[in-house]
Amino acid sequence: MRRAERDEGFTAIGRRPEYPLIDDWGWDRQRCEKYLLARFGESWSRSACGYCPFSAGQRGRAELVERWRAEPAVGAQALALEYTALALNPRSLLYGSVSAQDLARTHGLTDVLAEFQLHLARQRWSLYEVRRIIHPRRDDPAAKGAAWRSVRTLFSGRRDDAHFMLQSASGSAAVTDGHGITRAEIIPRTSGYPAIERTLALAPAGVRDKERPAFGSWWERLHHQAAPEGRRMVTLAA
DSSP: OHHHHHHHTTOOTTOOOOOHHHHTSOOOHHHHHHHHHHHHSSOOOOOOOTTOTTOOSHHHHHHHHHHHHHOHHHHHHHHHHHHHHHHHOTTOOTBTTBOHHHHHHHTTOHHHHHHHHHHHHHSOEEEEEEEEEEEEETTEEEEEEEEEEEEEEEEEEOHHHHHHHHHHHHGGGEEEOTTSOEEEEEEOOOSSSSEEEEEEEEEESOOOOBOOTTHHHHHHHHGGGGOOTTOOOOOOOO
8 A cells, every 4th residue: 555655646638547356356465465475386486686775674684684594695795786886885785774795794604705705706897997976065065065976997907917906906904895996095075065085996797888078178277186195196007
């Protein structure tokens, strides 16, 4: 009912939604589950991708964990997607305040974690430069507004070689976090707005270079604010 009620709010001219299970048969979720159990002889899980980021409720999270337990490759795919996202943005936990890796560790999903490590071992790796410009809000210059991100691939090859390139570019600034992601803050986020930041990070190859057309000109105007005396500004050829 909750989904149907929400869907009613998206009606428009020419669209007349119908809900036959609800309106014609009078079935709810429990009645559907009973029918499927009687028909197939097993409980039927809800249809959802194996890395659904909206599995926040207690029931949804429990079902997701059990699916990963039964299908470790599905769980490993979720961990792999999150790994690359976290490399580019450490705030991109797949489940809000909980990471996919932490979810697997908490529930003892060793097969998922092992499959995930095998996946990483099979990948080509890249060194990425990630730059951000955080603009002020239009109605409040002291508040955070839109964030622009530039991603550029600086090197692709073997994992050891990508790691060497990162160490060469950042010196002692490279660190590895609890998710096994190695990155270096070249320009930590500056104070006030507009703010900028620049990071080098390692992740599996495949992320496309991307930035807004106006990003370069904005960056040129702002980056000098984040170059304290003595800080080495690193430049690498792609």
